[in-house]
Amino acid sequence: MADLTIKNLKKSFGDLEILKGINLNIKDHEFVVFVGPSGCGKSTLLRSIAGLEEVTSGHIYLDDREITELAPAKRDLAMVFQSYALYPHMSVRKNMSFALELAKESKETINSKVAEAARILELEPLLDRKPKELSGGQRQRVAIGRSIVRQPKVFLFDEPLSNLDAALRVQMRLELARLHHDLKATMIYVTHDQVEAMTLANKVVVLNQGQIEQVGSPMELYHSPANRFVAGFLGMPKMSFLPATVVSSDHQGTRIQLADGATLALPVNGATLHKNSQVTLGVRPENIHVSDPSESDFTGRLDIAENLGSDTYCYVKTSSNETLTVRTPGNFTCNFGQQIGLSLELDQCHLFDDQDQALPRLERIAA
Amino acid sequence: METKTLDAGAIRTSKDAAPTTGGVSKQKARMSRLMVSPSVLLLLLWMVVPLSMTIYFSLIRYNLLYPGENEFVGLENFHFFVTDLGFMAGMTNTLLLVGSVLLITVVFGVLISLLVNLAFWGQGIVRVLLISPFFIMPTVNALVWKNLLLHPVSGVFAAIWQFFGAQPIDWFSEFPLFSIIMIVSWQWLPFAILLLMTALQSLDQEQQEAARLDGAGPWALFWHLTLPHLARPIAVVVMIETIFLLSLFAEIFTTTGGGPGYETTNLAYLIYSQALLQFDVGLASAGGLIAVILANIAAFFLVRVVGKSLTEKQ
Ligand SMILES: Nc1ncnc2c1ncn2[C@@H]1O[C@H](COP(=O)(O)OP(=O)(O)O)[C@@H](O)[C@H]1O
Ligand SMILES: [Mg+2]
Numbered sequence: 219m220a221d222l223t224i225k226n227l228k229k230s231f232g233d234l235e236i237l238k239g240i241n242l243n244i245k246d247h248e249f250v251v252f253v254g255p256s257g258c259g260k261s262t263l264l265r266s267i268a269g270l271e272e273v274t275s276g277h278i279y280l281d282d283r284e285i286t287e288l289a290p291a292k293r294d295l296a297m298v299f300q301s302y303a304l305y306p307h308m309s310v311r312k313n314m315s316f317a318l319e320l321a322k323e324s325k326e327t328i329n330s331k332v333a334e335a336a337r338i339l340e341l342e343p344l345l346d347r348k349p350k351e352l353s354g355g356q357r358q359r360v361a362i363g364r365s366i367v368r369q370p371k372v373f374l375f376d377e378p379l380s381n382l383d384a385a386l387r388v389q390m391r392l393e394l395a396r397l398h399h400d401l402k403a404t405m406i407y408v409t410h411d412q413v414e415a416m417t418l419a420n421k422v423v424v425l426n427q428g429q430i431e432q433v434g435s436p437m438e439l440y441h442s443p444a445n446r447f448v449a450g451f452l453g454m455p456k457m458s459f460l461p462a463t464v465v466s467s468d469h470q471g472t473r474i475q476l477a478d479g480a481t482l483a484l485p486v487n488g489a490t491l492h493k494n495s496q497v498t499l500g501v502r503p504e505n506i507h508v509s510d511p512s513e514s515d516f517t518g519r520l521d522i523a524e525n526l527g528s529d530t531y532c533y534v535k536t537s538s539n540e541t542l543t544v545r546t547p548g549n550f551t552c553n554f555g556q557q558i559g560l561s562l563e564l565d566q567c568h569l570f571d572d573q574d575q576a577l578p579r580l581e582r583i584a585a
Numbered sequence: 586m587e588t589k590t591l592d593a594g595a596i597r598t599s600k601d602a603a604p605t606t607g608g609v610s611k612q613k614a615r616m617s618r619l620m621v622s623p624s625v626l627l628l629l630l631w632m633v634v635p636l637s638m639t640i641y642f643s644l645i646r647y648n649l650l651y652p653g654e655n656e657f658v659g660l661e662n663f664h665f666f667v668t669d670l671g672f673m674a675g676m677t678n679t680l681l682l683v684g685s686v687l688l689i690t691v692v693f694g695v696l697i698s699l700l701v702n703l704a705f706w707g708q709g710i711v712r713v714l715l716i717s718p719f720f721i722m723p724t725v726n727a728l729v730w731k732n733l734l735l736h737p738v739s740g741v742f743a744a745i746w747q748f749f750g751a752q753p754i755d756w757f758s759e760f761p762l763f764s765i766i767m768i769v770s771w772q773w774l775p776f777a778i779l780l781l782m783t784a785l786q787s788l789d790q791e792q793q794e795a796a797r798l799d800g801a802g803p804w805a806l807f808w809h810l811t812l813p814h815l816a817r818p819i820a821v822v823v824m825i826e827t828i829f830l831l832s833l834f835a836e837i838f839t840t841t842g843g844g845p846g847y848e849t850t851n852l853a854y855l856i857y858s859q860a861l862l863q864f865d866v867g868l869a870s871a872g873g874l875i876a877v878i879l880a881n882i883a884a885f886f887l888v889r890v891v892g893k894s895l896t897e898k899q
Contacts, residue, residue: 268798269798270794270797270798289797290794290797290798291797291798291799291800291801295798296798297794297795297798299791299794299795300791301789301791303789303791303792303794303795304792304795305792305795305796305809305810306789306792306813306814307809307810307813307814307816308809316796316799316801316809317798317799317800320799320800320801320805321800364795364799368799
């Protein structure tokens with residue numbers, strides 16, 4: 219069992235509050251990913267869980283045991299660092315057996331555990347090398363091996379793939395997913411890379427400025443972001459945002475007017491909105507379509523098109539000078555400066571109130 | 586300028602006929618050899634002339650008190666030097682001196698730099714104070730110790746001894762070699778601290794944290810991470826200090842003059858006393874050559890043992 223519970227965790231460096239009250243529940247076998255922009259406190263949160271940072275207030279429980287004040291080694295957690303932090307003067311074997319030797323385990327136990335970890339990670343031919351004689355991916359594996367041998371309740375990863383090149387990153391990502399499956403371990407993983415977050419996680423925790431913005435499965439976060447920050451953070455290219463004003467609203471739907479004059483009726487519960495209040499419309503690139511200018515929601519002027527082969531992303535300027543990102547098929551051709559018509563999939567649009575909180579979509583309530 | 590023209594030539598020839606590029610690079614190598622030759626020649630002269638003169642002097646009778654009697658005597662000078670009463674003493678003292686000072690500076694250097702590496706108020710000033718003895722000239726250092734610290738009547742140590750009602754110690758006559766070791770260690774400890782302190786600052790913080798998660802206590806951290814990390818700077822300290830300590834002279838000259846008896850005479854001081862106190866240039870040259878050979882033996886082992894850890898890639 220490995221249930222990790224964090225209650226109202228706060229952490230300040232001097233006067234600066236970095237974590238502003240984190241509440242989180244992580245269940246056994248979950249793969250939890252902390253995402254957020256750089257400097258939002260992901261590492262600090264992870265290090266607080268590991269015991270490398272003293273928390274200012276709050277509690278951390280592992281199962282029924284409070285570990286808030288416990289020494290790092292006594293917490294039954296293992297951590298993989300971004301720099302790998304391998305011991306440079308020790309062989310791969312010694313790197314992996316170090317913790318076991320400090321725990322005074324028997325020679326046979328140590329050997330069998332190291333051999334098992336080496337087998338899982340395919341490190342057997344490298345056991346007698348020094349870290350400097352390994353490639354980046356191999357070092358990464360040794361760092362993971364070092365935590366596997368300890369058989370911890372929870373694995374902690376701090377941006378473990380960010381020092382690898384793109385191809386290796388994809389490969390290691392798959393290996394991590396396989397490892398999580400094979401070990402049936404609870405893993406907490408920090409990254410600023412949303413692809414890693416979306417592909418690896420059972421549960422994504424979006425952090426922003428020391429606070430949790432939303433917790434949920436990758437698809438929940440993608441399709442029903444709780445606020446504008448989460449909506450903008452997940453998705454590549456980013457969701458486009460258009461300012462709008464409310465024309466009329468009730469719990470059946472909301473009619474808004476965009477800055478360039480177009481009015482749209484959205485299946486969004488607008489019971490909390492008032493006429494003329496400011497809202498923001500959010501649309502993902504795949505929910506906008508290029509259509510005949512005469513029968514579209516509004517028109518725009520093509521600014522830049524990025525052709526990726528499978529898709530072409532068009533950056534379109536609306537007549538009120540906002541930029542929209544539109545996903546079109548890879549064979550889409552269009553000229554710079556050309557006027558094109560755009561239609562929105564209204565039931566896939568997101569509406570955010572003046573506090574940037576998402577308004578509930580109607581079909582979800584009906585469902 | 587020269588190389589530029591050559592480069593242009595290389596491009597032109599390689600365009601005309603590719604195989605000539607080898608010739609061009611050979612030409613380039615000859616050119617660069619030519620360019621460095623003046624300095625190499627100068628260095629060679631610098632080394633070869635004194636060395637051959639010393640070898641020549643060591644093979645003849647050459648005493649300033651008996652001018653004109655410069656006949657060839659073969660290895661007699663060497664024989665005299667080696668069988669001299671002072672030679673064994675000089676050897677032992679040299680080894681004792683170098684060994685003890687190395688031990689003291691490395692052990693205390695590591696301990697002090699670990700302490701100074703902790704964050705505390707006034708860290709900067711303490712560091713500067715720790716380094717400063719290194720900038721004091723050896724003679725001045727020895728004089729300060731002789732007259733202000735160790736002096737049996739007016740020294741600070743004597744005052745402390747008297748304060749506790751003890752009989753002050755006449756350091757230079759009772760513990761002459763130990764006193765010299767103390768003085769020289771004080772002089773060289775800052776060097777060790779400087780190097781080790783700098784090395785400690787590059788100690789990887791995440792490795793320490795990983796080890797803490799692995800259950801390492803302070804002692805295990807020191808033994809398994811800090812000390813291996815310091816191996817290289819310690820090697821540098823040992824190497825450089827050995828080179829300088831083998832020829833230690835000023836501190837002995839200023840304080841004990843090699844005495845009492847031969848108790849603080851090392852090889853360098855022995856050669857000096859042969860040459861200038863007994864005016865026997867031939868004997869001193871022989872001693873000098875023996876010292877050179879000994880230093881080379883020491884250097885050989887140092888490079889074998891210490892240098893290996895230096896050339897190893899980290
Ligand atoms: N030891 C420290 N002392 C002071 N400030 C720190 C310390 N560690 C981190 N911070 C600050 O805390 C904030 C969050 O850092 P971090 O958790 O590393 O962010 P990230 O989400 O990029 O991992 C940053 O603004 C950083 O400057
Ligand atoms: Mg970080």
